[in-house]
Amino acid sequence: MNIPVLDNGGQWTHREWRVLRDLGAESRIVPNTTPFDALAADGVVLSGGALSLEGTDAPLGRVAEWIDASPVPVLAICVGHHFLARHFGGKVAHAAAPEFGRVDLTVDRPDHPLFRALPDRLTVWASHNDAVVEAPPGWEVLAHSPACAVEAMSHPDRAIWGVQFHPEVEHTEGGTEIFRHFLDACRR
Numbered sequence: 001m002n003i004p005v006l007d008n009g010g011q012w013t014h015r016e017w018r019v020l021r022d023l024g025a026e027s028r029i030v031p032n033t034t035p036f037d038a039l040a041a042d043g044v045v046l047s048g049g050a051l052s053l054e055g056t057d058a059p060l061g062r063v064a065e066w067i068d069a070s071p072v073p074v075l076a077i078c079v080g081h082h083f084l085a086r087h088f089g090g091k092v093a094h095a096a097a098p099e100f101g102r103v104d105l106t107v108d109r110p111d112h113p114l115f116r117a118l119p120d121r122l123t124v125w126a127s128h129n130d131a132v133v134e135a136p137p138g139w140e141v142l143a144h145s146p147a148c149a150v151e152a153m154s155h156p157d158r159a160i161w162g163v164q165f166h167p168e169v170e171h172t173e174g175g176t177e178i179f180r181h182f183l184d185a186c187r188r
Helices: 013-022 063-069 079-087 175-187
Strands: 005-007 029-031 044-046 074-077 091-107 121-134 140-144 152-154 160-163
Touching: 005 013, 013 029, 013 175, 044 079, 063 079, 074 079, 074 175, 079 091, 079 121, 079 152, 079 160
Parallel strands: 005 029, 005 044, 044 074, 074 160
Antiparallel strands: 091 121, 091 140, 140 152, 152 160
16 A cells, blocks of 8 residues: 655654554655656645645645545645645634644544544644634534644545644554554555
């Protein structure tokens, strides 16, 4: 199974790659300017990144092409999550209370494939100034925290999932399971 990580400049992109590799996927980190047709992929991870998408419609490399052209599952993390929200009509803004470090996550949809068999409350690791303040129309909010209403969300018709927090960081409870659930979707 081939799962590229589209690099959006995140500080933990290599950890995303390593978790995928440790779970048995073929993976490599590729620039987000890589054309969609240049890689055969069974799924795509959109890495985090330090840039802010708040109040801009600037492109994020060629990520929009990947999202629009690819029928494969997508897991978007941090700024990748912000990009999904903006791309599909949601809203991204400077967070009223930025989250750095430990965050108490409440899973609103424990029956969703992303959170299957995980507790309703998790301690996760976050690092963000911006947040999705409004999910795109039709998208389902899967989890929230006291400071962030959209910690995780899901496309209504496709296996496209976004998370604000960092499941690749070992301090995130259930992070490896979240990646495992993503890989399960890629196998279908």
